[in-house]
Amino acid sequence: xxxxxxxxxxxxxxxxxxxxxxxxxxxxxxxxxxxxxxxxxxxxxxxxxxxxxxxxxxxxxxxxxxxxxxxxxxxxxxx
Amino acid sequence: xxxxxxxxxxxxxxxxxxxxxxxxxxxxxxxxxxxxxxxxxxxxxxxxxxxxxxxxxxxxxxxxxxxxxxxxxxxxxxx
Numbered sequence: 001x002x003x004x005x006x007x008x009x010x011x012x013x014x015x016x017x018x019x020x021x022x023x024x025x026x027x028x029x030x031x032x033x034x035x036x037x038x039x040x041x042x043x044x045x046x047x048x049x050x051x052x053x054x055x056x057x058x059x060x061x062x063x064x065x066x067x068x069x070x071x072x073x074x075x076x077x078x079x
Numbered sequence: 080x081x082x083x084x085x086x087x088x089x090x091x092x093x094x095x096x097x098x099x100x101x102x103x104x105x106x107x108x109x110x111x112x113x114x115x116x117x118x119x120x121x122x123x124x125x126x127x128x129x130x131x132x133x134x135x136x137x138x139x140x141x142x143x144x145x146x147x148x149x150x151x152x153x154x155x156x157x158x
Contacts, residue, residue: 042121
């Protein structure tokens with residue numbers, strides 16, 4: 001068994017309304033110094049040792065991210 | 080300037096319907112060996128050097144996560 005983290009983020013050229021809302025709210029709430037916020041998705045998968053990196057890339061690209069507007073990273077972490 | 084990553088996940092005792100939908104879809108799509116999927120949020124913040132870890136914790140706990148049902152982690156990463 002292994003734990004795998006997939007992070008999915010809007011591509012840099014894609015507007016991120018959710019992140020912009022958070023960024024604009026921060027000064028109103030008394031937090032200064034945060035110049036940008038971008039919001040994406042974070043997945044944690046438990047996978048058998050039979051699942052190789054190529055399969056993980058297919059899962060990330062095909063099921064977890066929308067590759068037209070999102071980029072993704074896969075990494076294995078200590079369980 | 081520093082880049083900060085905040086990951087927000089449903090607490091272990093909280094059901095995660097979105098993650099369960101992904102987990103159930105995988106075998107149908109030909110991917111075996113993934114035993115659990117949990118879905119959360121991933122934030123990337125650009126912050127001034129004046130923003131300390133205590134402030135980042137307040138932002139994560141108060142604005143990015145719902146601490147009743149979610150747990151969060153903050154880490155600084157290389158820009």
